[in-house]
Structures are given as C-alpha cells and as structure tokens.
Amino acid sequence: MKIHKLITDTKTLTELCQRLAQSEFVCVDTEFMRENTYWPELCLVQIGNEEEAAAVDPLADGIDLTPMLDLLCDNEEVLKVFHAGGQDVEIVYNLTGKTPHPIFDTQIAMMAISQSEQIGYANLVESWLGLTVDKGARFTDWARRPLTERQIEYAIGDVTHLAEIFPKILDKLVSTGRGMWLNAEMDKLADPENYRMDPDNAWRRIRQQGRNPAVLGRLKALAGWRELEAQHKNIPRGRIMRDETLADIAGHPPKKQADLAKVRGLSNAWKDNDIGKRLMKVIAGAEPLSKDEMPVKAKRGAPLGKEGALVADLLKLLLKIRAREIDIAARLLTRADEMEALAAGIRDLPILEGWRYEVFGKDALQLVEGKLAFAVKNGRLTMTHVDDMAAELNGTQEAAE
Incomplete structure (x- = not known):
C-alpha cells in the first residue's frame, strides 16, 4: 500500500480524491479536539482504500478541503467506511450541512456477526488481523504543530487497517445473509437530523421529572438560551451551566x-x-410548553406486577440464549424497555417486525403466550416449544412401557 504521510496542499488532496473516487469504498477517520470548545476542532483527516492512504492536515495554511468533502458527501458511487463513526460524521456535517453517504460502520456491523456490542478499534484490529495497535498517540494534542512521525503513523494506521478489515467483515455478512439487518442502523447513522444542533430542541436531551407545561416551557427556553450562549462563546454547554442546574432552575x-x-x-x-441578567430575562419571557410540544408518553401496557416482571426476566434470559446461539449482539435485537413492553401486552413493537421477528420476536411472543419453555440439554440451557416437550415426554413414556 502506498502511504502519503501528510497532505498539506489543495493540489495533492485533489489528485488523491480523484483517484479514490474510482474506488468501491474509502475508509475515513478523524482526529479532533473538543474538550474546551462547543464545536469540535478538526485537526486531522485520514482517508484511504486498499491501495493508498493519507493523512490530510485541515489546519495547513491555504488548504481547501472541498475535494475531500465532495467525495464524502456527494459521490454516491463510493461507500464510506468508518469505525464508531458518529463523531466523525458530526464533524463532516458541521463543515457541510450534509453527512457522508452511503455509509458503513464496522462497529455496528460487528453487532450482526458477533456478540460484541461496542467493540473498540484496537480490539477489532486484534481480532481480525492479529495486530496490536499502538495506543500511545491516542490522547496527544492533535492541534499542536508540527505533528510527530509517531502521531501521523498512528493516525494513518486507523484507515490502513480498516481497509484490510472491511472486506473481511463484508464477506462474513454476505455469507451469513445478515447484511440487510444493518440497513436501518446505517441509515440512522447517516441521518442529518442526528447532528443538527437546533436550540429549540436542546431541552429534549435533559432529564426532567413531571409533565408540568410551565416547568417544561422554562426548561425549553433555558436550554435554548444555554445552547446559543455556548455556540457564541464556542465553549462546551456544561461550562455555561450543567444539566442538573438548568433543570433545577x-x-x-x-x-x-x-x-x-x-x-x-x-x-x-x-x-x-x-450572563445572570440574560438568564433572568429568559426566565421572565418563558411560556408554558404547548400541547403539541409535550413529550409523547411511552407506550405502556398493563402494570407489570410481579408476574409481568417475571415474564420480562424470562424474555431477557431468552435474549441471552438466542444471542449466544446465533452469535449476535443482544442490543441489535432489542432492549430491556421493549421486552418489558412486550411482557405488559404491547404488540406494536420493532421486535415483532421484519427480520427481528423471525430471529427473536416470534419466540419471544410464544414465551409470553406460554408456548415456549426452557430446558437443560447436555448441560446447556435451551428453548423448547411446549408441544415438542410434551411429545418428547410421551415418546419416552411409551418406550418405557
């Protein structure tokens, strides 16, 4: 593989992106700093395929990132591959107002072919390539120039290894027929709404007990004000005021x-x-939250009670067994609140639709309806249909007679 150590000019970047545009996929990673700012400060971009890779310096004097951003956001022919790419996608969105597309995340993909729910990059490399990643440069100051050879080598490794791993993961997905399981998850990662910083919606991220319209109206006004203050000063919102303080006020x-x-x-x-004067002005001008904006109550069935809670526990046990049997991350199948809703009588759930129904939801529903039981066979806990268990028992009795 050809390695371009560090690209610092637009001409070289343009030529690289023209070559990468002929690829089926490109791997992308970023290094950034955001501890002291509201907006993440992009310090380095690593991009490459199976043939070549480079680190791009966005802080270099006069460099124009447009060729690379166009490749990421406007070229639909090239798949963009990330690992745990949420923050990388956020940075691209902040620069362009668009997200990379089409997109593939190897951390999400691993959930469909293993029981790993959030596998780290170093573990991914070790499991697929048998290599140990040097983590020494991970927490260095990426904004400081010049970058060291060690930093650049570490950074480029993130995409060179990924370019080798991605085809292997893709082959596994194809051979298991599980690629379609990930479509919704990848679409969610690429959804621009996940990265749009709308001050009017900032309050929805803050935990607040109760449904008092006046309290929620103040919460909305205060959260929106804090967001604008943080953006204007370019400091983390928590530096203005912590969530719990805002909710208390x-x-x-x-x-x-x-x-x-x-x-x-x-x-x-x-x-x-x-700033205290501005805060008081916001409080004075806050209006009760309208009915249209009130949080939607979660779907709830009958209160679980002791029996329902037991059924929910059995569903969680069933989930562990099924995840182990088919080697899939339980989190990709369902979550605890959804199983509790199923136990409480709710049926309009993702778990009862599409591939999730076929893989897990069908058995989960049968367990709730008393048609499925647990049994121990050869020292392992398994699932058994009640009718099959009865037939097997009858057959054993007849043989004994």
Whole structure:
C-alpha cells in the first residue's frame, strides 16, 4: 500500500480524491479536539482504500478541503467506511450541512456477526488481523504543530487497517445473509437530523421529572438560551451551566437575580453579572410548553406486577440464549424497555417486525403466550416449544412401557 504521510496542499488532496473516487469504498477517520470548545476542532483527516492512504492536515495554511468533502458527501458511487463513526460524521456535517453517504460502520456491523456490542478499534484490529495497535498517540494534542512521525503513523494506521478489515467483515455478512439487518442502523447513522444542533430542541436531551407545561416551557427556553450562549462563546454547554442546574432552575425559578447566588452549581458572580441578567430575562419571557410540544408518553401496557416482571426476566434470559446461539449482539435485537413492553401486552413493537421477528420476536411472543419453555440439554440451557416437550415426554413414556 502506498502511504502519503501528510497532505498539506489543495493540489495533492485533489489528485488523491480523484483517484479514490474510482474506488468501491474509502475508509475515513478523524482526529479532533473538543474538550474546551462547543464545536469540535478538526485537526486531522485520514482517508484511504486498499491501495493508498493519507493523512490530510485541515489546519495547513491555504488548504481547501472541498475535494475531500465532495467525495464524502456527494459521490454516491463510493461507500464510506468508518469505525464508531458518529463523531466523525458530526464533524463532516458541521463543515457541510450534509453527512457522508452511503455509509458503513464496522462497529455496528460487528453487532450482526458477533456478540460484541461496542467493540473498540484496537480490539477489532486484534481480532481480525492479529495486530496490536499502538495506543500511545491516542490522547496527544492533535492541534499542536508540527505533528510527530509517531502521531501521523498512528493516525494513518486507523484507515490502513480498516481497509484490510472491511472486506473481511463484508464477506462474513454476505455469507451469513445478515447484511440487510444493518440497513436501518446505517441509515440512522447517516441521518442529518442526528447532528443538527437546533436550540429549540436542546431541552429534549435533559432529564426532567413531571409533565408540568410551565416547568417544561422554562426548561425549553433555558436550554435554548444555554445552547446559543455556548455556540457564541464556542465553549462546551456544561461550562455555561450543567444539566442538573438548568433543570433545577426550570423547576424552581429564582424570583430575582440576587437569588442566583443561592442556586447550587452557579457561582456567586451570577447574582450581578451580565450572563445572570440574560438568564433572568429568559426566565421572565418563558411560556408554558404547548400541547403539541409535550413529550409523547411511552407506550405502556398493563402494570407489570410481579408476574409481568417475571415474564420480562424470562424474555431477557431468552435474549441471552438466542444471542449466544446465533452469535449476535443482544442490543441489535432489542432492549430491556421493549421486552418489558412486550411482557405488559404491547404488540406494536420493532421486535415483532421484519427480520427481528423471525430471529427473536416470534419466540419471544410464544414465551409470553406460554408456548415456549426452557430446558437443560447436555448441560446447556435451551428453548423448547411446549408441544415438542410434551411429545418428547410421551415418546419416552411409551418406550418405557
């Protein structure tokens, strides 16, 4: 494989992207810093295929990333391969307003062919290639220039190894017929709505007890204000105010600015500084949340009770058995809240649709309906249909007679 150590000019980047545009896939990774900023600061982009790879320096004077961004977002003929690519996709979205497409994430793919739910990159490389990744450069300052040879070598390795692993994972998916299982997960990763920072929706990420419209209205106003303050200052939103402090103020709003000094999580300076004045103005102008915006109540069946809780526990046991039997991550099949809903009588669930129904939902429903039982065979816990168990028992009795 040809390695281009570090690209720092537009001409070389353009030529690389023209060659990569002829590939079936390109592997992509990024290095960034975001500990002290609202927006992640892109420090390095690694991109390559099976034949060549390079590190691109977005901080180089005069470099234009447009050829690479066009390849990632506008070229539908080339598959973009990431590992745990959520933050990488977010960075591309922040730069372009678009997300890479079509997209493939090897961490998500591993869920369909193993019981690994969030396999790390180093473990992925070790399991497929038998190589140990040097983690020493992982937590270095990627914004500092010049970058060291060790940093660049470490960074490019992220895509050179991935370019070797991806075809192997793809072959496994094809041979097992599980590629279609991942379509919805990949579409979700590429959905621009996941990365759109809308201040009006910021409140939905904050935990808040109760459904009081006045409290939720203040929560919405305060969360949106905090988001804009953080964006304007380009600092993490938690530096403005932590979630729990914001929720506390929404539930128990201070009557005057001087009362802010009594709020846990705020410094004494808030009682007379400018940001405190802006906060009080937001509280005063907040309106109750409209009926249309009220959070949708989760679908709930009858209260579980002791029997229902037992059924939910049995479903979780069934999930463990099935995940082990077919070598799949349990999280890809379903989650605890969905099994509790099934135990409570809800039937409009993803687990009862499509491939999930065929692989797990059908048996889960039969367990709830009393048609499936657990049995121990050869020292292993297995699932057995009640009718089959009865037939087997009758056959044993007849043989004994």
